Amino acid sequence: WNRWCCSPSRPRVLLLCRYMGTLGSQVMCDNIPGLVNKQRQLCRQHPQVMQAIGAGMKDWITECQHQFHSHRWNCNTMTRDHNLFGRLLLRSSREVAFVYAVSSAGVVYTLARACSQGELDSCSCDPSKKGSSRDSRGSFAWGGCSDHVxxxxxxxxxxxxxxxxxxxDARALMNLHNNRAGRKAVKRFMNLECKCHGVSGSCSVRTCWLAMADFRRTGDHLRKRYNAAVQVAVNQYGTGFTAAHAHFKRPSKNDLVYLEDSPxxxxxxxESGSVGTGGRLCNRTSRGVDGCEVMCCGRGYDTSRVSQTTKCECKFHWCCAVHCRDCHQQVDVYTCKGQR
Incomplete structure (x- = not known):
């Protein structure tokens, strides 16, 4: 098995799903270390669901990397480590809060999509969306396939x-909070989509269904929550959080929370799970987080000239093609120096 499956961290639970197709679900679920009994039971009972979640992992990992592609921490995965994100997940930082939220959201999104597409025996479209209803435009009939979020x-x-x-414990409470924030983010962006019926498209009758928005909207929302994440401490009863500092707001159910500062x-x-920024691309003219001064942490950067091929002089030909030339140019590329 892939070494990732031996991680003590929760994302290992998702990685086990990749292997359901080659090993029996009971053998697989019984031999994954670190699962609690409830997880083993669900794993054995729903192998199709595990496969669907495993196949959808790439979507939320890609989204995480998109949201942080120009930052020092860029949601980098570690293929040779014991889990996807290495020792980073042993911390309780705001980056870990985002990973838990976006992965929880990814599970919901992937599972709801698999249900709607008829890939699972255990679920399908939302059965509660039937009969008629109303919105700001008037009445409509439920039809189509509403995502069963x-x-x-x-x-x-x-x-x-x-x-x-x-x-x-404190870390478990943090994980539960961020898991829930991720799940709620998917539901937040459900859209009512409709099809019109009537003479000459008059829309005298509408058939509507609820559909999830593209996962990018969930990712953008969680990224904003990351930016405004609240550092917290466990309350005296051990049941919830208080703000770690007096001037911080008390976190809502939609906020991301973290316990310790980030490296x-x-x-x-x-120890901290940081891979550093040595060798990372940076923007020499930017004063933002992607700029060489910030990205390279004051260590300086190297400049190299590379050949770049782009499409140019594109022309539309009737009908229906676009023909372009391959244009070659020399461009300067800037990469952060490594630590001395």
Whole structure:
């Protein structure tokens, strides 16, 4: 098995799903270390669901990397480490809060989509969306296939949260909070989509269904929550959070929360899970987080000239093609110097 499956961190739970097709579900689920009994039970009972979630992992990892592509921490995965994000997940930083939220959201999104597309025996379209209803434009009839997000959220909560509900320490409370924020983010962007019926498209009758928005909207929302994440401490009863500092607001259910400050991610540090920024591309003219001064942490950068091929002089030909030339140019590329 892939070494990632041996991680003590929750994302290992998602990685086990990749292998359901080659090993029996009972053999696989019984031999993955670190799962609590509830997770093993659900794993054995729903191998199709596990496969669907595993196949959808690339979507939320890609989204995480898109959101942070120009930052010192760029949601980098570590293929040779014991889990996707290495020792980073042992911390309780705001980056870990985002990883848990976006992965929880990814499970909901993937599962709801698999249900709607008829890939699973255990679910399909939302059965509650039937009959008629109303919105600001008037009445409509439920039809089509509404994404069954409620079912996906229930399964995600039962399966993903099982380990944290067993632990109930400060880190478990943090994970549970961010898991829930991720699930709620998917539901937040459900859209009512409709098809018109009537003479000459008059839309005298509408058939509508609820559909999830593109996952990018969830990612953008969670990224904003990351920017405004609240540092917290566990309350005196051990049941919830208070703001870690007096001038911080009390976190809402939609906020991301974290317990400890992040490293600066400037240099490679095995203990903190930082891979450093040595060798990263930077923008010499930018004063933002992608600029060489910020990205390279004051260490300076190297300049190299590379050949770049782009499409140019594109012309439209009737009908219906676009022909372009391949244009070659020399461009300067800037990369951060490594630590001395």
């Amino acid at each position: 409620e079912h996906a959220m229930r399964f995600s909560q039962t399966f993903v949260d099982a380990k944290e509900r067993k632990e109930r 600066d991610y400037c240099i490679r540090d095995h």
